[in-house]
Amino acid sequence: MMPSLFIAHGAPTLVLEDNTYTRFLKEYARNLPKPKAIILFTAHWESPVPLISGVQQYDMIYDFYGFPDEMYRMVYSAKGDPNLAIKIQEAFSNQGINSQIDVSRGIDHGAWVVLQLLYPQADIPVVVLSVNPALSPGEQYNLGKALSKLREEDILIIGSGGTVHNLRAVNWRGTSVDNWAMEFEDWIKDHVEKWDLPPLFDYEKKAPFAAQAVPRNEHFIPLLLAMGAADSSRHATLLYREFQFGNLSLTCWKFD
Numbered sequence: 090m091m092p093s094l095f096i097a098h099g100a101p102t103l104v105l106e107d108n109t110y111t112r113f114l115k116e117y118a119r120n121l122p123k124p125k126a127i128i129l130f131t132a133h134w135e136s137p138v139p140l141i142s143g144v145q146q147y148d149m150i151y152d153f154y155g156f157p158d159e160m161y162r163m164v165y166s167a168k169g170d171p172n173l174a175i176k177i178q179e180a181f182s183n184q185g186i187n188s189q190i191d192v193s194r195g196i197d198h199g200a201w202v203v204l205q206l207l208y209p210q211a212d213i214p215v216v217v218l219s220v221n222p223a224l225s226p227g228e229q230y231n232l233g234k235a236l237s238k239l240r241e242e243d244i245l246i247i248g249s250g251g252t253v254h255n256l257r258a259v260n261w262r263g264t265s266v267d268n269w270a271m272e273f274e275d276w277i278k279d280h281v282e283k284w285d286l287p288p289l290f291d292y293e294k295k296a297p298f299a300a301q302a303v304p305r306n307e308h309f310i311p312l313l314l315a316m317g318a319a320d321s322s323r324h325a326t327l328l329y330r331e332f333q334f335g336n337l338s339l340t341c342w343k344f345d
Contacts, residue, residue, distance in 0.1 A: 091124050092345035093233070093246040093318035094328075095311060096203050098132075099339050101153045101160055104202045110339050111206055113329050117341075118207040124245035126170050126214045128177065128236060130315075131199035132250040132308040134219040139181060139188040139232065142217040143174040148195035165201040170214035173244070177216060177236060184235040191219075199249045220310045226290040229310050233317025246318040248311025252277055253302045253338035263335030270336035273302035278330070281316070281342065284323040289313070302336075312342070319344030 096114070103111060133152055134140065147167045151160065174190050181188040196204075200217050224232070236246060253270045260267075276296045280289045288295045293303070303309045316325070328341040 090345070091122070091240045091243055091245045092343045093240065093248070093315045094344070095248045095250070095315040095340070095342040097251045097339045097341060098199050098202045098249045099251070099333060099337060101156055101198045101202060104163065104205050105157075105159065110329065110331055114203075114206040114341075117328065121245075122243070124213060125243040126173050126216065127204070127208075127245045127247060128173070128216050128218065128239065129200050129204070129247045129249055130218045130220055130311045131197055132220060132311055133197040133199035134194070134217065135222060135307055136219040137221060137223065139186065139221065140191045140194075140219040141174045141177050141188055142169055142194060143171045143190040143192045144169040144194070145171060147215070147217075149201070150195040150197040152197045163201070163205070165196065165205050166211045167196050167201065167204060167215045168211070170216050173214065173216050176239065177218070180235050180239065181232075184231070186232065186235055203247065203249045220307055220314070222305065222307045222310065226292065226313055229313040230286070230290070230317035230320070233314035234320045235317075237318045237320055240318065246315060248315035250308035250311035251338050252309060252312060252340050253332070253336055254308035255301060255304050255336065257304070258301065258335070259337055260335035265335065266332045267336040269298040269301050270332060270338065272297045273299060274330070274338055274340065277312075278327060281312075281325050282327065284316075284325060315342065316344055
């Protein structure tokens with residue numbers, strides 16, 4: 090059975106960098122059994138109901154501004170899996186969750202940055218899913234849980250986002266970690282490792298500096314989705330933790 094993963098995608102330029110984190114992602118994928126397909130929830134696609142990509146071949150979306158020209162020439166030739174998209178919709182429906190299949194949207198950097206580092210050959214079919222920030226943390230978890238059995242079919246489920254993601258607070262030249270970011274991250278780590286869901290579902294009130302660390306929840310949601318996809322086993326392993334630019338988290342979890 091494949092695990093589910095939460096992977097921080099950092100800044101878009103991560104895909105061009107050779108550093109400890111990018112080397113970790115490349116090496117981790119090499120040591121992971123090759124999945125038959127990938128389901129990826131991206132923080133950069135929001136919708137009021139779950140949208141499931143049903144395309145055969147993805148076009149690139151460059152959903153960022155002011156970056157080096159090289160970023161706008163990046164191509165990740167990801168193929169879709171329309172049959173898997175239907176299975177995902179059926180899995181949601183079996184749990185009373187309404188969803189829709191989208192056949193027009195391309196692949197955004199929340200997905201292709203991660204996939205380029207993990208699987209640069211783009212030889213694994215990918216189905217990208219949206220997130221809905223309006224849902225409660227418990228509802229997010231249950232969305233992931235609805236797809237948990239697909240892991241038994243050698244399908245890798247990835248949530249791509251970031252536990253601490255406040256671009257207004259980022260110091261692009263910062264080298265030390267801001268205390269508030271570390272305190273929030275430590276609190277999340279403690280409760281994820283224990284699979285302590287009640288406080289996690291109430292993190293906005295319980296976690297220190299939650300409003301500063303998560304001013305909007307679209308990047309935090311993929312953590313809960315990935316956890317939900319491993320609800321039957323509830324085993325969490327912290328794979329990697331680091332901060333960029335003072336407070337932008339590069340945290341990765343494995344759930345199995």
